[in-house]
Amino acid sequence: MKLKINRDKLADIVTRGVSSAPKNSPAVIANNARIVVKHGMLHVATTDFQMQVEASGECNMEREGATTVDASKLKLVVDRLPKGVDVAIDFDESKYEMIVKAGRSRTTFPTLAAEDWPARQYREEGAMFTLDGTDLVRLLSHTTQELSTVPNSAMQGVFLHVTEGRLAAVGTTGMILIMSSIPAPEGVEDMPKDGSGRPGIILSAETASQILRLFRSAEEVQVVVNEHSIFVSTPATRFCSSLLLGTYPNYAPLVSSPCETRVILQRDACASAVALLEPFALKDQGYRLQCAGSDEGFVVAVGSQTGGGVDVVEADINGEVAAFGLNGQFMKTMLGSFKANTIALHPDHQNRRVLFQAEDEPSIVGVIGMMNISTEMAAGPTHG
CATH class of the missing domain: 3.10.150.10 (DNA Polymerase III, subunit A, domain 2)
Incomplete structure (x- = not known):
């Protein structure tokens, strides 16, 4: 693996790519970011076993390859490189080291094998529909604020569902409830149904916040939902997360x-x-x-x-x-x-x-x- 890339482009890819890295996972390799260079593209991915994000961008590739390095140290190093400089990245397989060079600086990262990294599979099956960043902000920005803290409660998450021809998101603590909705996009009615027969899913607070952070400025995002996971993607960023299980309370009498x-x-x-x-x-x-x-x-x-x-x-x-x-x-x-x-x-x-x-x-x-x-x-x- 060997490539060159502008520091600012690298910083953007790394910032998005390491956003699902756990802080101190007992599985050491889970603290690492997976780095893949292939077909002229650099891919950086992290996972905390519940969520996974992969960010991509073009690079000047000299040799393809893959490895993993500590995600938090990678971000620290890239953030501290001078803006605008060209960065050279080289993976020395004989020493299991990844070397990052920028100007006169040289940083060496110990690596672990990419094939041992706990990747989630992107399943492109289920209900498929498209949204834009404005839709995501409208649906999630306020509903994510007010969620229950009761352990194992379905109200710990945002209920994303179809009601009366609209795609709605609901967040509640039990004492305050906020519902936001948009016209239902084509395909959303195929979402899996909850225990009460309503097409809908429950997103954890962390999942909803991550979707907002990654895609709030996107012109268009592709969403795929099945009974266990949600997949959100653009050409530059792919995100997937497990769903919360349970039946969301019937809130309809409160808002009608x-x-x-x-x-x-x-x-x-x-x-x-x-x-x-x-x-x-x-x-x-x-x-x-x-x-x-x-x-x-x-x-x-x-x-x-x-x-x-x-x-x-x-x-x-x-x-x-x-x-x-x-x-x-x-x-x-x-x-x-x-x-x-x-x-x-x-x-x-x-x-x-x-x-x-x-x-x-x-x-x-x-x-x-x-x-x-x-x-x-x-x-x-x-x-x-």
């Missing part, structure tokens, strides 16, 4: 049939009120803010031994909005998930939920569970 009670307000104004009062919301009280409707608008308040306050957001209120509690951090996350200037809150005391929607952004729906309140602070404005 909003109650008639409605509070329409400016998202930025509400976010400012939450940010003002959030420092006084205590962890041992679930970061609770108290909310209610009044003649002046939508009231947000908090009180504790460390202080408190109340603010009123101008709003168009339809119906009686009795006082209720909301987790201030969840409220901040929810408001940040929308881009629309105007959003609608539907406080539903009967079902103990607040549904969030935006007419200008129908692709996102959010729900936060109501909290009990112990005082009347939020019953109306008290600041004069």
